Amino acid sequence: MQLFPMTAKGIESRRRGQVLVGPIDLTLDGTGACVVVGPNGAGKTTLLRLLHGTARLSAGQINWACPTDEARHHQGFVFQRPVMLRRTVLQNLIYPLRLRGVPLAQARDRARDWAARVGLADMLDRAAPVLSGGEQQKLALARALISEPKVLFLDEPCAALDGRATREIEEILTHAKSTGTRLILSTHDMGQARRLADQVLFLLGGRIHESGPAETFFNRPETPQARAFLRGDIVE
Numbered sequence: 001m002q003l004f005p006m007t008a009k010g011i012e013s014r015r016r017g018q019v020l021v022g023p024i025d026l027t028l029d030g031t032g033a034c035v036v037v038g039p040n041g042a043g044k045t046t047l048l049r050l051l052h053g054t055a056r057l058s059a060g061q062i063n064w065a066c067p068t069d070e071a072r073h074h075q076g077f078v079f080q081r082p083v084m085l086r087r088t089v090l091q092n093l094i095y096p097l098r099l100r101g102v103p104l105a106q107a108r109d110r111a112r113d114w115a116a117r118v119g120l121a122d123m124l125d126r127a128a129p130v131l132s133g134g135e136q137q138k139l140a141l142a143r144a145l146i147s148e149p150k151v152l153f154l155d156e157p158c159a160a161l162d163g164r165a166t167r168e169i170e171e172i173l174t175h176a177k178s179t180g181t182r183l184i185l186s187t188h189d190m191g192q193a194r195r196l197a198d199q200v201l202f203l204l205g206g207r208i209h210e211s212g213p214a215e216t217f218f219n220r221p222e223t224p225q226a227r228a229f230l231r232g233d234i235v236e
């Protein structure tokens with residue numbers, strides 16, 4: 001199943017007649033990590049939700065290379081604050097596989113394998129809500145990746161985590177990227193953006209202000225606003 005290229009044309013999100021995001025035109029191919037950056041309120045979360053299909057388009061259209069329902073089936077989303085089932089780590093990992101009809105024994109094996117990959121092998125029987133923030137986020141990532149999505153959206157996945165947990169999450173993401181999962185991720189952490197990004201979308205006021213290869217954006221930003229943002233100045 002081929003999801004990419006994905007093309008967004010004139011997409012907008014409006015509330016009470018006010019444009020929050022857009023109009024945005026965007027084409028994404030199928031490899032690497034696209035990192036969405038920009039100041040608070042620039043529209044990062046809203047853009048991710050529009051692309052993922054969990055926020056309603058007020059205008060425009062999004063076309064995947066396959067029927068939209070099929071594309072949705074191959075997508076995952078990881079939130080800033082993980083949403084856990086109030087069950088064990090193992091049950092949290094088994095759940096998405098069972099929803100997809102994977103037989104229980106096979107689902108258990110894959111769940112154990114993924115728990116080990118993210119360093120939660122010793123916590124399989126622990127209740128997910130009592131895990132630390134970093135452990136919960138690793139579980140959320142494993143739960144998203146266990147279904148082998150072709151594209152994974154992540155909204156500030158490390159915002160509440162310390163350096164070590166962030167590094168562990170980034171290692172998992174780098175590995176997912178290398179095995180062909182397309183990442184579309186928002187972050188406030190410019191260090192993280194530099195470490196992970198292949199492409200950058202710089203949002204300002206709900207629009208794409210600058211976009212392109214990460215190397216170009218970080219080393220030769222084109223606009224004064226992007227230069228100011230990278231310096232850490234306040235940009236509105």
Ligand SMILES: Nc1ncnc2c1ncn2[C@@H]1O[C@H](COP(=O)(O)OP(=O)(O)OP(=O)(O)O)[C@@H](O)[C@H]1O
Pocket residue numbers: 015020021038039040041042043044045046047
């Ligand atoms: N449900 C909503 N109702 C009204 N306005 C909203 C709603 N959701 C978002 N907005 C507004 O849309 C704009 C974009 O918000 P969004 O959360 O997408 O930005 P962001 O770049 O993710 O911000 P942050 O970095 O602070 O998380 C903001 O001005 C926000 O106040």
